[in-house]
Amino acid sequence: MTTPTAKAGTTENLLDDQIEPFLKHLRAAGYAQRTLRKKRTVARAFARWTRRRQIAIDDLNDGHIAAFVARSPRNRKAHVKVERAVLQFWFEYLRGYAGLQPPPAQHCVSAAETLLQNYKDYLRKDRGLTENSVLVYGPFIRDFLTAQTTQTGVSPEFDTLTIRNFIVEHTADRSSEYARLLCTALRSFFRFLVLCGQTSRDLSNAVPMFRKYRQSVPPAFLSPSEVEQVLATTGSTLSGRRDHAILLLLARLGLRGGEVVTLELDDIRWRAGEIVVRGKGRMVDHLPLLSDVGEALALYIRKDRGVSASRRVFLRIWAPRNGLTGPAAVGHIVRRALAQAGVRRSGRGASHLFRHGLATKMIRHGASISEIAEVLRHRSQNTTAIYAQVSFEALREVALPWPATGGAR
Numbered sequence: 387m388t389t390p391t392a393k394a395g396t397t398e399n400l401l402d403d404q405i406e407p408f409l410k411h412l413r414a415a416g417y418a419q420r421t422l423r424k425k426r427t428v429a430r431a432f433a434r435w436t437r438r439r440q441i442a443i444d445d446l447n448d449g450h451i452a453a454f455v456a457r458s459p460r461n462r463k464a465h466v467k468v469e470r471a472v473l474q475f476w477f478e479y480l481r482g483y484a485g486l487q488p489p490p491a492q493h494c495v496s497a498a499e500t501l502l503q504n505y506k507d508y509l510r511k512d513r514g515l516t517e518n519s520v521l522v523y524g525p526f527i528r529d530f531l532t533a534q535t536t537q538t539g540v541s542p543e544f545d546t547l548t549i550r551n552f553i554v555e556h557t558a559d560r561s562s563e564y565a566r567l568l569c570t571a572l573r574s575f576f577r578f579l580v581l582c583g584q585t586s587r588d589l590s591n592a593v594p595m596f597r598k599y600r601q602s603v604p605p606a607f608l609s610p611s612e613v614e615q616v617l618a619t620t621g622s623t624l625s626g627r628r629d630h631a632i633l634l635l636l637a638r639l640g641l642r643g644g645e646v647v648t649l650e651l652d653d654i655r656w657r658a659g660e661i662v663v664r665g666k667g668r669m670v671d672h673l674p675l676l677s678d679v680g681e682a683l684a685l686y687i688r689k690d691r692g693v694s695a696s697r698r699v700f701l702r703i704w705a706p707r708n709g710l711t712g713p714a715a716v717g718h719i720v721r722r723a724l725a726q727a728g729v730r731r732s733g734r735g736a737s738h739l740f741r742h743g744l745a746t747k748m749i750r751h752g753a754s755i756s757e758i759a760e761v762l763r764h765r766s767q768n769t770t771a772i773y774a775q776v777s778f779e780a781l782r783e784v785a786l787p788w789p790a791t792g793g794a795r
Contacts, residue, residue, distance in 0.1 A: 401433035416705040428472040498531040514668040526571035546592040566596040607742035616727040624690045625703050629719050631682040636740035643713035643737035650697045745773045
């Protein structure tokens with residue numbers, strides 16, 4: 387499709403002529419006709435607004451979006467939110483397809499922002515962390531750098547007193563898990579500063595250790611009957627068949643939520659009967675394509691997935707038909723399936739319930755820790771050792787009798 391290029395001058399040449407190409411672009415992405423009508427209404431209203439104010443194309447920027455949505459204080463918040471989203475999406479299209487110039491680059495990027503970006507690049511490229519892990523570490527370091535820059539007004543400088551004060555202030559009334567993640571991120575950041583030559587002093591030792599008692603409680607898991615109960619509730623609709631295939635990957639192969647999200651069409655080796663899984667730490671593993679998993683995947687891909695430029699196996703139900711956004715999307719699918727099946731489980735990591743259930747089933751059927759570690763693709767068997775706690779029958783056999791009358795025998 388040849389798209390007209392935006393011309394300098396008035397906005398009339400750009401906006402009025404680009405509304406229909408924009409809608410055609412959205413239609414190809416799978417948007418419903420009803421949604422397109424709403425977007426057309428917003429686009430036309432914005433075009434009229436810019437003409438009345440005689441805003442030139444060279445001056446058109448994101449600030450005009452804010453001014454447009456704020457034009458009437460009586461508009462409901464939901465309506466304002468829709469208008470802003472439509473116009474931001476339209477501007478992205480115009481910059482990508484119609485030659486609208488992006489806003490001028492910010493040349494005065496602070497030293498703190500540069501340092502944060504370099505740190506995140508280090509986590510991705512040198513440490514091999516997944517994007518989800520980068521999203522966990524990044525905000526902690528941004529808060530730390532922002533706090534130091536705000537206090538000093540210049541590029542941040544660090545010492546042990548600064549670190550201690552920041553940790554004390556930001557861990558007050560917070561959970562132990564939050565404190566642990568904050569300190570882990572800070573230690574990682576200070577090691578990065580030494581490696582990149584930013585400082586010659588390793589301040590990671592100034593960050594306190596938060597003890598986390600491993601294997602203190604058995605992991606939450608789904609029993610085999612609960613797994614089958616949850617699987618039985620999906621599969622009869624477009625979203626149901628997609629969710630059924632996802633749940634089978636979790637239950638039968640023990641995949642993590644992030645591994646399901648990043649699975650691509652080329653990773654399914656139909657003739658070889660295997661699936662290529664790209665796991666944590668850039669690990670690549672080949673797992674067998676079980677018959678029920680393969681049937682569910684083939685049914686979803688043939689019948690419901692549809693055409694998309696994305697190579698991801700699992701796509702969003704609603705437009706744009708791109709791949710799932712991240713592990714949280716898989717967690718939402720799992721929680722919805724649990725609710726439909728009437729299965730109640732609390733705690734974090736909903737998708738891991740199936741993974742824990744698979745390990746529990748294996749250990750109760752006599753599998754060794756090393757065998758479970760191989761199936762779950764753990765790099766250390768210490769990680770797998772937690773599943774030894776769920777073999778309650780075996781634990782009862784080795785439990786000593788209570789040293790009192792009427793104790794266990």
